[in-house]
Amino acid sequence: MRSHSTQWSLTILCFVLGLLLMAQFRTQWMTSRTLLTTSSAEQLAIISSLVENNARLREEMEALEKQLSEYQQATGRAVLGPLVEELNKVKIINGLVEVSGPGVEVSIDGPIGVLDVQDLINELRNVGAEALTINGERLTLYSVVASTEDGAITVNATQLSRPYILQAIGQPEIMETALLRRGGLIATLERNYEGLAVSLIRREKMVLPVYKGAIEFVYASPVE
Amino acid sequence: MPGNEHESGALAIRRLEAEQEELKESIGQIREQLNKYQRELAANTEMLKEISAELKRQKMMAGLLAVTGPGVQVTLDDSNIQSVPATADPSTYLIHEYDLRDVVNLLWMAGSEAIAVNDERIVATTSIYCVGSTIMVNDTRLSSPYLIQAVGNPVAQEDVLSNPAYLNEIKRKAALHDVQFKVDRVKMLTLPAYKGGFPIHYAQLGD
Numbered sequence: 001m002r003s004h005s006t007q008w009s010l011t012i013l014c015f016v017l018g019l020l021l022m023a024q025f026r027t028q029w030m031t032s033r034t035l036l037t038t039s040s041a042e043q044l045a046i047i048s049s050l051v052e053n054n055a056r057l058r059e060e061m062e063a064l065e066k067q068l069s070e071y072q073q074a075t076g077r078a079v080l081g082p083l084v085e086e087l088n089k090v091k092i093i094n095g096l097v098e099v100s101g102p103g104v105e106v107s108i109d110g111p112i113g114v115l116d117v118q119d120l121i122n123e124l125r126n127v128g129a130e131a132l133t134i135n136g137e138r139l140t141l142y143s144v145v146a147s148t149e150d151g152a153i154t155v156n157a158t159q160l161s162r163p164y165i166l167q168a169i170g171q172p173e174i175m176e177t178a179l180l181r182r183g184g185l186i187a188t189l190e191r192n193y194e195g196l197a198v199s200l201i202r203r204e205k206m207v208l209p210v211y212k213g214a215i216e217f218v219y220a221s222p223v224e
Numbered sequence: 225m226p227g228n229e230h231e232s233g234a235l236a237i238r239r240l241e242a243e244q245e246e247l248k249e250s251i252g253q254i255r256e257q258l259n260k261y262q263r264e265l266a267a268n269t270e271m272l273k274e275i276s277a278e279l280k281r282q283k284m285m286a287g288l289l290a291v292t293g294p295g296v297q298v299t300l301d302d303s304n305i306q307s308v309p310a311t312a313d314p315s316t317y318l319i320h321e322y323d324l325r326d327v328v329n330l331l332w333m334a335g336s337e338a339i340a341v342n343d344e345r346i347v348a349t350t351s352i353y354c355v356g357s358t359i360m361v362n363d364t365r366l367s368s369p370y371l372i373q374a375v376g377n378p379v380a381q382e383d384v385l386s387n388p389a390y391l392n393e394i395k396r397k398a399a400l401h402d403v404q405f406k407v408d409r410v411k412m413l414t415l416p417a418y419k420g421g422f423p424i425h426y427a428q429l430g431d
Contacts, residue, residue, distance in 0.1 A: 040229065
């Protein structure tokens with residue numbers, strides 16, 4: 001049964017193909033015949049119009065090709081690249097993107113005050129910190145270190161609990177040397193607060209989260 | 225009619241017609257590609273516009289644009305007293321870098337949107353420190369008097385600065401030792417843009 005139906009299908013297919021071939025042959029034969037039956041004068045007229053037309057088409061093609069190569073050179077990618085790079089850099093500065101890199105981690109457990117924390121942040125910025133967090137809160141230009149009435153330290157309006165852990169991305173050795181030098185900030189804190197537990201660890205890689213607050217301008221407008 | 229010539233005429237026609245077909249085909253393809261590029265360019269132009277607008281916003285936040293607006297001007301200066309009593313601590317007659325730091329931090333707390341000290345714009349990487357008796361901001365030497373200008377809500381700014389919970393040391397130095405501490409409301413301040421660089425060598429985008 002199966003081979004029988006296959007045979008039928010093949011027969012039909014061959015028939016259809018035959019018809020198509022015939023049709024093709026007829027058209028070709030007819031156009032040839034038409035060309036052969038036209039007068040030489042007519043042939044010449046056709047040839048000259050074809051030559052003219054093809055020349056126009058070639059001209060059009062060349063113009064389009066020129067346009068195409070212009071577009072290929074100016075798709076805007078050349079400008080977009082550096083612009084995106086600059087944007088990303090400013091976003092790192094603004095704390096509005098997650099960043100990673102080497103640096104130091106300073107852990108302090110003790111009753112230090114707001115001004116001490118501000119001094120620590122100032123010192124880390126002074127030695128080239130490119131991104132900073134305290135207890136996971138990313139510090140931006142607009143971050144405020146303050147304290148509640150009962151003395152707890154707040155950053156970005158979030159209350160911190162001890163120990164205070166500052167993470168700073170930058171050159172680890174430079175930051176370590178600056179913070180641990182004799183008479184430096186950590187030494188001063190240890191002198192001012194008896195029993196203060198301070199540790200500084202160099203880190204090969206830390207990931208600092210994005211600042212979660214919003215920065216909006218109500219009073220300031222850019223000078224054009 | 226010479227048959228050979230006639231046939232070669234027919235051949236030429238067919239050859240020309242075939243060429244015409246090819247040309248039309250190529251033109252069609254090029255037009256299609258051009259359309260594709262034009263669409264891409266339009267999309268990029270749109271993106272360019274968006275990125276430029278976003279960059280401007282980010283630069284404004286970073287302190288890279290000069291800004292104007294209302295706010296306060298805080299003037300701090302060392303004491304005018306010619307001779308400090310021998311028993312007194314001379315440092316209590318002076319303005320120190322931590323005094324500036326304190327005022328700047330309180331101005332941020334009061335919601336300021338831009339701050340400059342003696343025309344040095346405060347930015348995310350700014351540190352206020354001293355070398356000997358010279359105060360440095362953005363690694364630039366400042367000389368007294370110190371003028372801190374902050375764009376923001378002047379009422380909120382004055383409230384914080386006059387709050388007895390803050391700036392106790394400066395206020396005491398002003399009351400006892402004639403150290404200058406003055407807050408003036410200004411209708412329209414203009415703060416310059418930060419002119420330094422933001423060297424980023426270690427921080428990378430993402431994890």
